[in-house]
Amino acid sequence: MGLRDLTAAGQIAAVLAGETSSEELLDAHLAAIAADDVDAFLAVDAEGARARAREIDAMPERPPLAGVPIGIKDALSVRDVVTTAGSRMLEGFRPLYTATCVARLEAAGAVVVGKTNMDEFAMGSSTENSAFKNTLNPWDHGRVPGGSSGGSAAAVAERQVPWTLGSDTGGSIRQPAALCGIVGMKPTYGAVSRSGLIAFASSLDQVGPFARTVEDAALLLRHMVGRDPMDSTSLDWPGEIAAPTATDLSGMRVGVVDELMGDGIEPGVRAAVDAALGTIEELGGTVVPVSLPSALSGLATYYVLAPAECSANLARFDGVRYGPVAPAANLLDQYETTRGDLFGPEVKRRMMLGTFALASGYYDQYYGRAQRVRTLMVREFAQAFEKVDLLASPTSPTVAFPLGDRTADPYAMYMADVCTIPVSLAGLPAISIPCGLADGLPVGLQLAGPAFSENALLGAAHALEGALAFDTRPPGLVT
Amino acid sequence: MSAYEPVIGVEIHVQLSTRTKMFCGCELSFGDPPNTHTCPVCLAHPGVLPVVNEEAVRRALLIGLALGCEIAPRSIFHRKNYFYPDLPKAYQISQFDIPICGRGEFRALREDGSELLVGITRAHLEEDAAKLTHAGGRRAGAAESVVDFNRGGTPLVEIVTEPDLRSPSDVALFLRQLRQTLLFLGVSDCSMEEGSMRADANVSIRPVGSHEYGTKTELKNMNSFRFLERGIEAEIARQEEIVGAGGRVSQETVHYEPDTGHITSLRSKEESHDYRYFPEPDLVPIAPDPAWVEELRAGLPELPLPLRRRMVGEMGLSAEDAEVLTEGPELVVYFLEAAALADPKACANWIRGELRAQLREAGVEPWQSKVTPAHVAALVGLLDAGTVTVPAAKEVMAEVIVSGEDPADVVESKGLGAMDEGDLAAVVAEIVAANPDQAQQLRDGKNKVIGFFVGQTMKRTGGRADPQSVQRLVREAVRGD
Numbered sequence: 019m020g021l022r023d024l025t026a027a028g029q030i031a032a033v034l035a036g037e038t039s040s041e042e043l044l045d046a047h048l049a050a051i052a053a054d055d056v057d058a059f060l061a062v063d064a065e066g067a068r069a070r071a072r073e074i075d076a077m078p079e080r081p082p083l084a085g086v087p088i089g090i091k092d093a094l095s096v097r098d099v100v101t102t103a104g105s106r107m108l109e110g111f112r113p114l115y116t117a118t119c120v121a122r123l124e125a126a127g128a129v130v131v132g133k134t135n136m137d138e139f140a141m142g143s144s145t146e147n148s149a150f151k152n153t154l155n156p157w158d159h160g161r162v163p164g165g166s167s168g169g170s171a172a173a174v175a176e177r178q179v180p181w182t183l184g185s186d187t188g189g190s191i192r193q194p195a196a197l198c199g200i201v202g203m204k205p206t207y208g209a210v211s212r213s214g215l216i217a218f219a220s221s222l223d224q225v226g227p228f229a230r231t232v233e234d235a236a237l238l239l240r241h242m243v244g245r246d247p248m249d250s251t252s253l254d255w256p257g258e259i260a261a262p263t264a265t266d267l268s269g270m271r272v273g274v275v276d277e278l279m280g281d282g283i284e285p286g287v288r289a290a291v292d293a294a295l296g297t298i299e300e301l302g303g304t305v306v307p308v309s310l311p312s313a314l315s316g317l318a319t320y321y322v323l324a325p326a327e328c329s330a331n332l333a334r335f336d337g338v339r340y341g342p343v344a345p346a347a348n349l350l351d352q353y354e355t356t357r358g359d360l361f362g363p364e365v366k367r368r369m370m371l372g373t374f375a376l377a378s379g380y381y382d383q384y385y386g387r388a389q390r391v392r393t394l395m396v397r398e399f400a401q402a403f404e405k406v407d408l409l410a411s412p413t414s415p416t417v418a419f420p421l422g423d424r425t426a427d428p429y430a431m432y433m434a435d436v437c438t439i440p441v442s443l444a445g446l447p448a449i450s451i452p453c454g455l456a457d458g459l460p461v462g463l464q465l466a467g468p469a470f471s472e473n474a475l476l477g478a479a480h481a482l483e484g485a486l487a488f489d490t491r492p493p494g495l496v497t
Numbered sequence: 498m499s500a501y502e503p504v505i506g507v508e509i510h511v512q513l514s515t516r517t518k519m520f521c522g523c524e525l526s527f528g529d530p531p532n533t534h535t536c537p538v539c540l541a542h543p544g545v546l547p548v549v550n551e552e553a554v555r556r557a558l559l560i561g562l563a564l565g566c567e568i569a570p571r572s573i574f575h576r577k578n579y580f581y582p583d584l585p586k587a588y589q590i591s592q593f594d595i596p597i598c599g600r601g602e603f604r605a606l607r608e609d610g611s612e613l614l615v616g617i618t619r620a621h622l623e624e625d626a627a628k629l630t631h632a633g634g635r636r637a638g639a640a641e642s643v644v645d646f647n648r649g650g651t652p653l654v655e656i657v658t659e660p661d662l663r664s665p666s667d668v669a670l671f672l673r674q675l676r677q678t679l680l681f682l683g684v685s686d687c688s689m690e691e692g693s694m695r696a697d698a699n700v701s702i703r704p705v706g707s708h709e710y711g712t713k714t715e716l717k718n719m720n721s722f723r724f725l726e727r728g729i730e731a732e733i734a735r736q737e738e739i740v741g742a743g744g745r746v747s748q749e750t751v752h753y754e755p756d757t758g759h760i761t762s763l764r765s766k767e768e769s770h771d772y773r774y775f776p777e778p779d780l781v782p783i784a785p786d787p788a789w790v791e792e793l794r795a796g797l798p799e800l801p802l803p804l805r806r807r808m809v810g811e812m813g814l815s816a817e818d819a820e821v822l823t824e825g826p827e828l829v830v831y832f833l834e835a836a837a838l839a840d841p842k843a844c845a846n847w848i849r850g851e852l853r854a855q856l857r858e859a860g861v862e863p864w865q866s867k868v869t870p871a872h873v874a875a876l877v878g879l880l881d882a883g884t885v886t887v888p889a890a891k892e893v894m895a896e897v898i899v900s901g902e903d904p905a906d907v908v909e910s911k912g913l914g915a916m917d918e919g920d921l922a923a924v925v926a927e928i929v930a931a932n933p934d935q936a937q938q939l940r941d942g943k944n945k946v947i948g949f950f951v952g953q954t955m956k957r958t959g960g961r962a963d964p965q966s967v968q969r970l971v972r973e974a975v976r977g978d
Contacts, residue, residue: 095544103543114537117544216543221778249546250781327778330576333587334541353580376578376773385775 021046022497026086026180026234033084040071040085040129047087047131050178050497056154056163058173060092061100062132070129081127083241089173089182092133093140093166094120094225095214103216104136104148104166107335107360109342117214118246119183119225126241134169134182138362139332140190140218142166143434146425147364154421156198156492157459161418164194164434167228171198174228175490177497181229181238185215187222188320189413189438192450195228196413196462199452199490201235201479202228204438206469207445208253210239211246217331219324220251222442230490232451232480236262239472260473262480268302270478272465273406277313278437282415286456291412294453294463297485298410303478308402308409312395316440317432319395322375322388323443329372332365367428392443399444403468408478411437413450413462441466451479452488460488501702501740503733504710505668506618506660509675510653511685512625512693513556518650519624520547520590527691531645539650541585546779549574553652554597554783555793556684557622560654561598562794563682564617571784572597574622574777579770582644583626591655593774596621597783603658604802605674607667610816615671616659622783625651654684660699660710665729669722672696677801681826689721698729701746702736711736712746716753728753728760735760804829812841821849827864838874840881847873851891855898867901868894876904888960889913916961921954924962925970928953939975947971 021043024032032038044067051059067087074085090096093103095113102108116124124130137147145153145168153168155161156175163172167184171194174182184191186204195202203226210225217223227238240259246252274295279288295305337343337356344359346352361369375384402409414434424431441448441464448466455461463482467475517524521538538545561568575593601617627649632641656675662668676687676694687694696719701711716732719725731753736746751760799807801823808819822832822845835844852863852873876893879885885893885908896907908914916924928950929936939946950971954962 101543108543111543113544114542212544213546214544217779219778248548249779250548251546251779326775329773330578330586330588330775333578333580334543334585336580336587338582339540339585340542349582373773376775378771378773381773381775 020497022050022177022180024180025231026229027231027237029086029180030082030084033086034080040074041068043085044068044071044087044129044131047179050176051131051173054176054178056156056159056172056176057151058134058153058169058176058178059089059132060102060104060135060148060150060169063096063099063130066099067129067131070124074127074129081125083123083127083237085127085129086181087131087179088123088128088238089132089134089170089179090120090130091167091170091182091184092136093185093216093218094183095216096120096130096133099130099133101133101216102150103140104138104150105360105362105365106149107341109149111341113214115214117225118211118248119242120214123183123238123241128241131179134167134173136169137166137190138365139216139328140166140185140187140223141328141364141368143189143193143431144419144421144424145169145194146421147362149362152421155418156495158418161420161459162197164197164414164418166190166194167202168194170228171195171200171202174198174200174230175492176495177230181227181234183225183238184228185218185223185225186438186442187218187224187324188442189435191226191228192438192448192462192464193414193434195450196452196460196464197418199460199488199492200228200230201232201449201451201483202226203235203239203449203472203475204442204447205239205243205472206447208251209243209255209447209470209472211244211249211252213246213248217327219327220331221327222320222324232262232449232476232483235449236260236476255472256470257473259476262473262476264477264481265484266301267298267478267481270298270303270408271406272298272303272305272478273308273402273409274305275313275409275411276307276309277311278411278440282433282436283412284416284456287412287414287416287461290454290456290461291410291463294482294486295410297482301481301485305410306406308406310395310398310402310440312391312398313440315391316395316443317436319388319391319443320435320439321371321432322384323392325368325372326375326385327372329369329376332361332369335361364428395440396444399440399446400468407467407474408471409466411464411466413437413464417456417459417461437464445469447472447475449475449479451483451486452490453482453486454488458493499737500705501733501737502705502707503663503665503729504660504701504703504713505662505665505729506658506699507662507668507672508658508697508699509656509672510625510695511560511656511679511687513553513652513654513684514686514693515550515552515556515652517550519550519553519622519652520650523650525651526647529647531643531647534647535649539585540646547590547777549780549783550652553622554785556652556682557597557620557654558785558790558793559682559684559797560656560679561601561620562790562797563678563800564598564601564603564620564656566598566601566617566620568785568790569595569597569599569783570787571595571782572621573782574780575774576777578773581626582642583629583649585627585646585649589624589626590777590780591623592621603671603675603678605671606802606805607670613667613671615661618657618659620654620656623653623655625649625653660701665726665733668698668729669726672722672725674801677823677825681798681800681829683798683826692720695720696725698725700729700732700736702733702740711740712748714746714748715750717750719753724753724755727755727758731758731760798826808841812836812845814842814845818842818845818849827862831864831870834870835873835877838871839877843877843880844873847877847894851894855895866898868897872897872904879904879908883915883963884908885913886915886961886963888955889915892960913961915963916958918966921958921962921966922970922974924957925950925954925967925974928957929971929974936975939971
């Protein structure tokens with residue numbers, strides 16, 4: 019077993035046992051990135067990573083994350099490292115500061131090796147909206163890795179790094195985790211600071227971990243959560259994210275959301291999820307059906323609110339203060355040409371949608387109404403959690419789809435997030451773990467819980483992970 | 498008498514003089530080199546988030562409390578979207594339907610003693626835009642425009658009044674007294690010239706006796722009360738002319754040219770802006786602890802209007818004294834400290850008169866000088882006790898201005914104490930004896946001659962004689978002859 023086959027926790031243990039060093043770990047992973055055939059990374063900071071790894075190796079007492087390498091979604095600012103959010107609008111842009119969550123991980127001893135590919139400004143479910151390149155699914159190079167955090171998911175599945183950070187607005191961590199056969203978690207809204215996360219939809223965006231094991235995801239999350247004075251919407255996480263140890267689910271009541279098990283779910287996905295529900299019962303859990311009627315309006319609600327917020331969030335990109343700028347005769351021309359040339363079609367589509375949804379005369383009909391549905395959804399989830407401890411559903415209605423399959427049909431692409439969006443709108447934590455294969459492609463199971471139930475979620479996911487014994491190694495991957 | 502009545506409401510933007518900006522840690526500055534007080538947050542770099550300046554909230558609350566506004570238990574920020582080079586995020590963080598301060602009212606005092614009551618619609622918190630400078634003056638047709646982000650993100654409170662004002666002079670009066678109140682609160686520099694206080698007026702006219710509102714125009718951003726007053730006058734005249742000729746006033750933004758006295762339409766096209774307001778998702782609601790609000794309310798300084806009433810009613814000051822002394826918070830504090838220790842009217846006279854006159858040359862205000870309020874009170878006390886004469890007191894003050902010494906010590910060391918009555922009587926007797934002709938004239942009823950004796954006595958005594966006593970002693974001496 020090579021160094022890359024160790025989990026992050028395993029790598030930390032190996033460093034602490036003196037069996038390897040941070041720099042040796044870095045070399046092993048940099049070599050994998052160099053030989054990359056899934057195009058997971060947009061930028062690699064080998065020099066900076068090496069300097070940091072040596073620094074950590076020289077420390078008499080290793081920090082908790084012991085210099086284990088990490089990949090960061092390109093939506094997160096890392097000082098002096100090119101950060102583009104997958105857009106030509108920020109080509110070559112080097113931020114002046116580091117996102118709080120990244121800075122916290124660095125302080126805990128993580129070594130940032132580079133920035134991973136993503137859908138432009140996190141808008142998409144396949145990473146095909148990246149302005150720079152497609153990332154391939156490690157399980158089938160003809161298929162998408164999911165998105166928007168596709169690069170982060172593929173990098174972990176391909177064992178180029180043991181863990182990465184992604185951001186999730188409507189499913190952008192959970193869905194690619196499902197499609198790439200790994201673990202991905204979206205924490206409670208406010209649990210992780212958004213400072214330094216290039217905003218897509220501020221009221222939904224949340225940073226979270228990708229890893230091959232639930233234990234690793236928990237470990238990474240432990241060092242990220244907590245109030246940040248730079249983010250007014252961040253909160254003190256009550257207590258500490260614990261190392262998950264549960265091996266059974268006795269006494270656990272798991273609700274299966276009727277509305278998310280309907281017609282749109284592929285048979286192979288349904289079969290794998292049903293099998294996982296059986297495993298939950300075998301582990302001592304009780305599975306009960308629950309109804310979240312407004313979940314069916316989730317997609318429509320999301321595609322009003324998120325575009326509305328993004329229409330304002332992305333208005334700052336005008337080429338004046340940073341980023342490339344198109345030559346123009348006057349200011350208006352400069353705005354129009356820069357924005358017209360450098361934003362991709364999906365980003366423009368959503369900004370147009372959002373601008374329309376906020377227009378006077380339409381506001382109440384769209385934005386106002388969507389907010390009311392969102393409030394209703396929060397209430398329905400709260401009611402559901404009076405009856406059950408966790409909710410289970412497929413993470414994605416389908417397995418990874420072929421590259422190019424949905425690029426011409428935005429609505430089909432939006433459907434990829436139908437199961438993950440309601441949880442996002444309610445601001446709740448959710449985790450996706452691989453629960454089996456359908457036609458040789460991974461299927462993800464989504465578990466969602468009440469606000470700040472991360473420890474319960476991670477515990478349940480850990481118990482289930484042990485029983486399901488899913489092999490995260492994609493076929494043909496040589497480590 | 499015009500057949501029309503003007504109806505005017507004003508919107509006032511007040512830059513808060515906090516140490517840092519509204520949503521980031523950059524220090525506020527005026528006059529520093531351009532773009533030296535900026536950071537990723539106020540330049541709207543990718544990924545940054547706003548964080549509310551608590552001191553700005555405190556000051557907004559003080560303003561609201563002083564204006565008698567309802568304080569919202571929970572108010573929220575909105576994004577106001579528009580593209581302009583002075584707005585790096587392309588939206589301004591402002592407040593929309595739930596401002597921090599709701600309805601209130603402001604009372605101003607006219608010169609004739611009547612009261613002007615102005616309803617306050619709201620006061621809300623927002624951030625200022627950056628400063629644009631257009632080469633070649635006005636922005637239309639400017640060859641080049643440059644932007645200074647130092648000002649961008651400065652905390653602003655926007656105060657909106659009801660359309661309660663009926664004359665340009667009332668508008669100016671209201672704004673002057675509002676400004677004074679804001680100065681008393683210590684929340685802003687309120688400098689019209691430097692733009693830390695800016696006022697727009699919404700002006701319409703209607704037939705006298707009508708209760709409906711006419712179409713209003715917005716008179717933008719005048720940089721002095723005088724220009725604003727004149728601009729409103731000109732705008733009223735323009736509207737009266739239009740309506741008088743059977744025309745209709747169109748809703749637009751207008752600009753007053755102080756040089757020509759003309760009103761020009763500024764940007765009726767941009768008026769159709771749709772700002773697409775929506776709740777700012779990066780910020781949580783402002784929900785001030787009620788105990789904190791009560792603490793602020795209890796700690797409000799005495800405001801100009803009630804203070805002026807107290808000065809006249811309880812302290813025996815003239816209306817003019819009261820107005821002059823409440824010009825600014827520093828002078829008022831100075832006066833009140835002195836008035837607590839000695840006769841308020843005498844303190845007022847000395848501060849307004851001799852002290853300011855003597856300090857004027859050095860360009861120093863009383864509170865900046867070495868003369869403390871206690872010094873003023875001490876001097877008034879010395880006068881009261883007859884320890885010094887008025888001319889000597891002026892000399893003492895001049896000395897205190899230089900040395901900062903205690904007035905009593907100055908009197909002692911400079912020998913400026915008033916002369917003993919017996920000694921003074923002897924001097925007067927001598928002078929009367931030496932000038933028999935003048936003494937006879939006085940006996941004959943030529944009262945003017947007394948001035949001659951007083952002058953002679955003052956000269957001889959070096960100002961240490963009390964002129965009143967001298968007059969009395971001269972008469973006694975002449976009669977006794």
